[in-house]
Amino acid sequence: MHQVFRITLDDALPVLQAARAKAEEIGVKQTICVVDDGGNVVALHRLPGARLTGVEISIAKAFTAAGHERATHLFNEPPNGPALPGNEAFGINQMLPGKFAIFVGGFPIVHEGQIVGGVGVSGGNGEQDKAVGAAALQGFADHIAKVGVGQRP
Numbered sequence: 648m649h650q651v652f653r654i655t656l657d658d659a660l661p662v663l664q665a666a667r668a669k670a671e672e673i674g675v676k677q678t679i680c681v682v683d684d685g686g687n688v689v690a691l692h693r694l695p696g697a698r699l700t701g702v703e704i705s706i707a708k709a710f711t712a713a714g715h716e717r718a719t720h721l722f723n724e725p726p727n728g729p730a731l732p733g734n735e736a737f738g739i740n741q742m743l744p745g746k747f748a749i750f751v752g753g754f755p756i757v758h759e760g761q762i763v764g765g766v767g768v769s770g771g772n773g774e775q776d777k778a779v780g781a782a783a784l785q786g787f788a789d790h791i792a793k794v795g796v797g798q799r800p
Contacts, residue, residue: 654683654756654764658790659690662756662766665786669779670694670770677770677779680705681756684763686714694770701769707746708753708767716762718780719753720773752776756787 659681670677671694678693678701686709693702711719722730722739729736730749740749751773756764766783768776 651684652758652761652763654681654689656689658787659764661786661790662783663690663692663786665789666766666768666779666783667692667694669782670768670775673771673775673778675771675775675779677768677776678702678705679779679783680709680767681783682706682709682713682765682767684713684761686710686765689764697770703745704748704769705752705767707748708750708769709765710746710753710767711748711765712753712755712767713762713765715747716755718755719748720751720777722749752780754780754784756784758787758791 662681663679666679676694676697678697680691681689683689688706691702708719722728725731728734730739731737740747752768754766755762756766766780768779771779
């Protein structure tokens with residue numbers, strides 16, 4: 648039998664909080680989205696002044712990271728990024744138009760080797776999105792370490 652972990656709103660809120668803190672620290676107006684393992688939005692926060700387009704972009708990044716079980720920037724990282732021209736997954740972003748993002752800002756959320764969700768970050772440049780994404784993942788890890796699995800604050 649296989650045990651399945653599922654991210655909840657109580658798990659997603661510390662992710663948003665950590666991501667927001669990092670975005671504010673580096674001075675970037677970000678939109679952050681957390682999805683569950685099925686790519687369904689659990690929580691989304693658009694910081695004041697963040698672009699309107701960031702909502703849909705952050706959802707697509709989180710969806711892709713959770714559903715394809717990899718950080719979105721890995722699709723285009725030279726030289727072997729699978730979505731680069733001439734590589735095996737070139738054009739994969741056309742499979743689910745508007746939902747499949749192959750650029751920086753989407754990160755899978757992993758617990759005990761399972762993908763339990765994804766986080767999508769939109770609004771900065773690549774390095775800024777990576778920094779906010781890393782903070783989001785650390786927020787999840789800190790939350791789980793503090794409250795444990797199946798526990799609520």
